[in-house]
Each structure stands twice: as C-alpha cells, then as structure tokens.
Amino acid sequence: MRNVQKSSTKREERLRELVGLINKYNHEYYVMDAPSVSDDEWDALYKELQELERETGIILPDSPTQKVGGAVKKGFRKHKHLFPLLSLDKAQSVDEVRKWFDGIKSEFPDAEFCATYKFDGIRLVLTYDKGTLVKAATRGDGKVGEDVTEQAKTITSIPKELGKWKASVEIGGEVMMSKANLPEGFKNTRNAAAGAVRNIDPSVTARQKLDFFAYELNFIDGMEMKYVLAMKVLERDYGFRTMLPRNWKGIKTFEELERVLVEITAERDTFDYDIDGVVISLDEPIYRAELGTTIKFPRWAMAYKFEAEVVTTKLLNIVWQVGRSGKVTPVAILEPVELCGATVTRATLNNYGDMARKGVRVGGDVVVRRSNDVIPEVLGIVPEIPRDARNDIVDINECPSCGTGLEVVGANKFCKNQNCGARVLEKFSHFVSRDCMNIEGLSDKTLEVLISKGFIKRLGDIYRITASELMGLEGFKDKKINNLLDSIEKSKNVDFARFINALGIPNVGKKASATLASNFASMEEIRQKMAKQLIELDEFGEVMAQSVVEFFKVNREEVDDLVQFLELEHKKREGVLLGLKVCVTGTLAGYTRSQLAKALEELGASVVDGVSKTTDVLIVGEGAGSKLEKARKFGVRIVEESGLVGFLGGVSK
Numbered sequence: 001m002r003n004v005q006k007s008s009t010k011r012e013e014r015l016r017e018l019v020g021l022i023n024k025y026n027h028e029y030y031v032m033d034a035p036s037v038s039d040d041e042w043d044a045l046y047k048e049l050q051e052l053e054r055e056t057g058i059i060l061p062d063s064p065t066q067k068v069g070g071a072v073k074k075g076f077r078k079h080k081h082l083f084p085l086l087s088l089d090k091a092q093s094v095d096e097v098r099k100w101f102d103g104i105k106s107e108f109p110d111a112e113f114c115a116t117y118k119f120d121g122i123r124l125v126l127t128y129d130k131g132t133l134v135k136a137a138t139r140g141d142g143k144v145g146e147d148v149t150e151q152a153k154t155i156t157s158i159p160k161e162l163g164k165w166k167a168s169v170e171i172g173g174e175v176m177m178s179k180a181n182l183p184e185g186f187k188n189t190r191n192a193a194a195g196a197v198r199n200i201d202p203s204v205t206a207r208q209k210l211d212f213f214a215y216e217l218n219f220i221d222g223m224e225m226k227y228v229l230a231m232k233v234l235e236r237d238y239g240f241r242t243m244l245p246r247n248w249k250g251i252k253t254f255e256e257l258e259r260v261l262v263e264i265t266a267e268r269d270t271f272d273y274d275i276d277g278v279v280i281s282l283d284e285p286i287y288r289a290e291l292g293t294t295i296k297f298p299r300w301a302m303a304y305k306f307e308a309e310v311v312t313t314k315l316l317n318i319v320w321q322v323g324r325s326g327k328v329t330p331v332a333i334l335e336p337v338e339l340c341g342a343t344v345t346r347a348t349l350n351n352y353g354d355m356a357r358k359g360v361r362v363g364g365d366v367v368v369r370r371s372n373d374v375i376p377e378v379l380g381i382v383p384e385i386p387r388d389a390r391n392d393i394v395d396i397n398e399c400p401s402c403g404t405g406l407e408v409v410g411a412n413k414f415c416k417n418q419n420c421g422a423r424v425l426e427k428f429s430h431f432v433s434r435d436c437m438n439i440e441g442l443s444d445k446t447l448e449v450l451i452s453k454g455f456i457k458r459l460g461d462i463y464r465i466t467a468s469e470l471m472g473l474e475g476f477k478d479k480k481i482n483n484l485l486d487s488i489e490k491s492k493n494v495d496f497a498r499f500i501n502a503l504g505i506p507n508v509g510k511k512a513s514a515t516l517a518s519n520f521a522s523m524e525e526i527r528q529k530m531a532k533q534l535i536e537l538d539e540f541g542e543v544m545a546q547s548v549v550e551f552f553k554v555n556r557e558e559v560d561d562l563v564q565f566l567e568l569e570h571k572k573r574e575g576v577l578l579g580l581k582v583c584v585t586g587t588l589a590g591y592t593r594s595q596l597a598k599a600l601e602e603l604g605a606s607v608v609d610g611v612s613k614t615t616d617v618l619i620v621g622e623g624a625g626s627k628l629e630k631a632r633k634f635g636v637r638i639v640e641e642s643g644l645v646g647f648l649g650g651v652s653k
C-alpha cells in the first residue's frame with residue numbers, strides 16, 4: 001500500500017512540475033517569441049501531462065490543458081475576438097485520424113471531408129466591415145489578441161478591400177514567411193514571421209516579405225457555408241490565397257483520406273513554405289454545428305501532424321553507398337516500417353563517426369525518424385535492449401565498389417579512386433539527370449551497361465555513342481535507340497548554368513552553378529578566376545571557391561573534350577528582368593504568346609513552359625488553369641494583364 005501511495009505522490013509531483021514547465025514554455029513561445037524547447041519536446045511534455053491528468057484525475061487550475069495559450073504582449077492594444085479562436089486537436093498517427101474519422105462517419109454516414117495544408121505560421125484574424133479591412137489581430141489566448149492592423153496592412157497578400165460582395169466577415173489564416181526569405185539569425189520561418197508581425201513598428205513588418213494564407217471564413221451575420229465553398233469564395237471572390245491543395249478532391253472514405261495524407265506528406269518538401277501537417281475538416285455546416293466543440297477544440301476538425309515522426313524497428317543490415325565525390329555513407333536496411341504514411345526500408349546513418357557514437361549494431365532495434373529531409377534517418381538505438389556483444393559495430397576500410405583503401409576525412413571516409421565504378425556511375429547519373437543535361441532514356445541500369453562495355457569513360461563519350469553500339473544491347477530496339485540518340489542530340493543545346501551543374505563540381509549545386517553562369521560569360525572566364533575572386537560571389541565560401549579551382553585543374557581535359565560537342569547558351573546579362581524565370585498562361589488580349597515571349601527575353605527574362613518552385617513570375621491571361629493553381633501553391637508572383645505594362649517597364653522588378 002505504501003508503495004502505491006508513494007508512487008501516486010510522485011506522479012502528483014511530476015504533474016505539478018509539468019504544469020509549471022509548460023506554462024513557462026508557453027510564455028516564451030507566445031509572449032517572448034523565443035521558445036527554448038522544440039515543438040517536439042513541447043508536444044511530448046504536453047502529452048505526458050494529459051496522460052497523468054487522466055490517470056490521477058487531478059487537473060490543476062492553471063493547467064495548460066485547460067486554456068488555449070498565449071497572452072497579450074505589452075505595447076499592443078487588445079482586441080476581443082468576435083468568434084472564439086479554437087486550436088485543433090492533433091493526431092500523431094494515421095491510426096488516430098482513423099478513429100476520429102470513423103467516429104464521425106458512424107454518426108453521419110454521408111459526411112464529406114476536406115483536407116488542407118497545415119501551414120506553420122502566425123495565426124491572424126482579419127475583420128472586414130462591408131468589404132473594408134478594419135482590424136487585424138493575433139490569436140492571443142483565443143479570446144483576446146493583439147491589434148496588429150497597421151502591421152497586417154503591409155502584407156501584400158492581405159486585400160484591403162474585398163473585391164466582390166461587400167460583406168462583413170472575419171477571415172482567419174496564417175501569416176507565413178517563405179523559406180527563401182528567412183533572414184539570418186532566425187531558426188525557423190515561424191519565429192521570423194512572428195517577430196515581424198508582432199513588432200510595434202509596422203515599417204519593420206513591411207521590410208520582411210510576409211504572405212497570408214486564409215483558412216477560415218465567418219460571416220458576421222451568421223451565414224454558414226460548406227467548408228470547400230468558403231475556401232472557393234476566399235480564393236475566387238476575395239482574392240486570398242488558401243490552403244486547399246492543388247488537386248483538391250472531396251473525401252468520402254478513409255481510403256481516400258489516407259491517399260491524400262500520403263500525397264501531401266510526399267510533396268511537403270517541395271513547398272516554399274513550412275507545412276507541418278494536414279488539417280481535415282468536415283465539409284457540411286449542419287454536421288459541424290451538431291458536433292460542436294470541446295472547451296478547446298472543434299470536434300469536426302483534426303490536425304494530422306507529420307513533424308518528426310519517429311518509429312522503432314529492427315536494423316537488418318548496414319550497406320555502404322559510394323557517392324560522386326567518393327564519400328562512403330552507411331545506409332541502414334530496416335525491417336519495413338510505416339513512417340509518415342510511407343513504408344520505410346532504408347535510412348541514412350550519416351557517417352561512420354555518427355554511427356559509432358550512437359552504438360548502432362546490426363540485429364538491434366533502432367529509432368528512425370523522418371525529419372524535414374526526405375531521407376529517413378536513424379536517430380539512435382533503443383537503450384532498453386541490451387547490446388548484443390556478438391554484433392560489433394560495422395566498419396569499412398575498403399571501397400565496397402572498387403576495393404581501394406578509404407581515406408578518413410573528419411567523420412567521413414572517402415574512396416579517392418577517380419575510376420571507381422560506383423563513383424563513375426554516380427557521375428554519369430548526375431550528368432544526365434533532369435536538372436543537368438536532361439537526357440531521357442539513360443537509366444542507371446543502362447549507364448551501368450554502357451560503362452561496363454567500355455562505351456563511356458569520360459563525360460564526352462555520351463556524345464560518341466552510336467546506334468550500332470546500342471544495337472547489341474539487351475532491350476534496345478530501333479525505336480528505343482532513336483529516342484535515346486534524339487534525346488542526346490537535343491541536350492547539346494544547353495543552358496550554361498545547367499551545364500555547370502552537370503559537371504558535378506564538388507560542393508557546387510544548382511544554385512551555385514546558376515551564380516557562376518550569371519557572373520561569367522564563358523568557361524574560360526571561370527577557369528581563369530582564382531579562389532579569392534570566386535569568394536566574392538554571392539553565397540560562395542572558401543570551400544566552394546577552392547572546389548571550383550581544383551575541379552578545373554584536375555578535369556581540364558575531360559571538360560574540353562565534352563565542350564566540343566555542346567552549344568552553351570548564355571542568358572542575356574542585361575535587362576530589367578534579368579535572371580527572372582517567367583511563365584505565361586491563358587489568353588492575353590494585347591499580345592500573342594510569341595510577341596510576349598520575345599519582349600520578355602529582350603528584357604533578360606527566361607521564358608519557361610511550366611511552373612515550378614523556381615519560377616519567379618506567372619503572367620496570367622483569361623482562362624488560366626492548373627498553372628495558376630501551381631503558382632499559388634509555390635508562392636510564385638502572379639502578374640495579370642492589367643499589370644503587364646508596369647511589369648515589362650521594369651517598374652515592379
């Protein structure tokens with residue numbers, strides 16, 4: 001009996017401690033904009049507290065589980081919200097989503113749902129009086145927030161007037177900063193956006209490039225609409241960006257929902273904004289009203305968070321992967337496990353030093369996490385399970401591909417053999433890839449065959465491949481051969497930046513290649529530069545500059561041999577639109593497509609066919625469709641025909 005007593009006192013102590021800690025962290029987060037713990041740590045503590053409260057039945061009066069969090073910062077006027085601002089209940093796993101989903105379906109079998117991106121930004125509520133923006137406020141504690149109207153007015157994606165229907169509404173949404181605009185000194189875009197919005201001086205807000213995405217529309221007269229319709233009104237009639245996914249579909253079954261979760265999870269890293277989950281909302285307002293809310297959460301919506309999902313699984317084996325640079329990386333082969341809605345069988349172990357430090361051993365259980373990078377990573381081992389003494393830490397001293405002794409550089413090991421089979425394959429594989437020479441039909445498998453037959457040794461050999469050589473290869477028939485040779489031929493006209501990227505200069509990626517291409521007129525000019533001159537380029541450090549100099553010293557002949565086949569295309573180095581990637585969609589009244597393309601190119605812009613996240617501007621005419629949606633998704637600047645004269649005049653560059 002005494003033991004039970006003691007342990008329940010202990011639990012009470014822990015409970016008090018947790019309440020104190022979480023309240024402190026909440027203050028740091030909401031009031032100071034200076035969190036000292038990560039969201040994951042906070043989530044873990046919060047969950048522990050919830051469990052303790054359930055087990056002990058004790059809920060302290062100041063427990064953070066009973067309030068929404070946040071308080072008004074000094075210096076701002078208070079704003080009392082018209083509608084209470086609730087937060088969302090969170091599901092950490094697909095299974096938790098399923099329970100909630102099934103619960104609603106059992107009550108309302110014909111219920112439809114809508115899934116939207118969950119952006120990780122600063123919640124803002126905008127009040128419009130007969131179509132005019134009169135107030136913007138932060139969430140605060142859910143009842144009272146800070147009046148940041150002047151700050152919000154500096155955000156260009158917040159309309160000051162609602163185009164259509166001069167309605168009186170409250171619009172909720174998230175202020176976001178794109179990853180590209182993250183200023184130095186900030187850990188994440190959320191903190192940076194918070195600092196900008198909650199600055200007393202609106203000119204500070206204006207200096208940061210902020211965006212606003214809407215996800216809530218409340219009519220002050222009480223009119224209700226279906227969730228998806230409300231989003232469409234926000235987008236089409238009011239000119240907001242919303243969080244509806246590109247291929248929005250109504251969701252009726254859990255299978256459909258699961259597919260959407262996987263899709264969004266898979267594309268999350270392609271976004272210019274930080275999204276940390278998916279929000280699933282019930283579409284019908286009548287059902288929403290019937291379900292109602294708890295003290296904190298609406299019962300009709302759920303946030304599925306995919307931030308740092310972590311699972312435990314068995315480590316089956318460790319294999320070594322040789323990269324283009326010769327770096328040899330250990331890769332964990334795992335017992336298949338569900339992680340972030342996908343089955344994971346491999347995870348990176350980063351390097352030998354990291355692996356040794358974590359004590360990773362084959363046969364043991366490891367904790368795998370999928371973080372912001374697409375590649376899952378082994379976080380560490382499960383400590384409760386005793387390490388099996390027979391399984392030593394796996395190490396490697398020879399290249400798994402060519403057998404050359406590895407060189408240790410810091411925590412990493414390198415194969416320095418330039419002719420190493422794995423390295424050569426990686427080199428060609430990079431060269432032909434989409435961001436480089438974009439040669440279709442040269443899969444790794446085909447490259448491997450061409451290398452083993454001795455047809456390709458140096459990069460230039462790609463342009464020496466003949467039909468008769470291909471004829472003898474397995475699976476190569478006339479059509480396939482023609483397609484491949486065609487694709488190789490087409491790649492000869494190549495943009496200078498792509499070409500530099502294709503060379504695979506160590507430490508020089510796509511962005512640095514573009515920087516080199518826009519600063520120098522020719523290969524020769526780059527070659528003549530010394531490291532100390534290259535360092536002066538934007539975002540060029542010593543290592544990168546040294547890599548460039550070293551690369552051309554070592555590979556001079558191979559590059560010369562390659563260049564003779566190619567027609568390097570240099571972008572214009574002048575013009576008010578220099579360096580901008582512009583896409584045109586829809587029908588324009590004042591221009592034909594080719595007239596406009598010519599005008600854009602003369603001003604230095606490059607005209608591209610599709611919208612991607614690297615596109616800078618989309619020019620939109622009548623009847624624009626998927627490209628416009630995509631541009632919105634990626635946060636690409638949109639110019640309508642009415643704004644075209646100003647744009648071409650360079651006014652808005």
Ligand SMILES: [Zn+2]
Pocket residue numbers: 322399400401402403404415416417420421422423
């Ligand atoms: Zn090797």
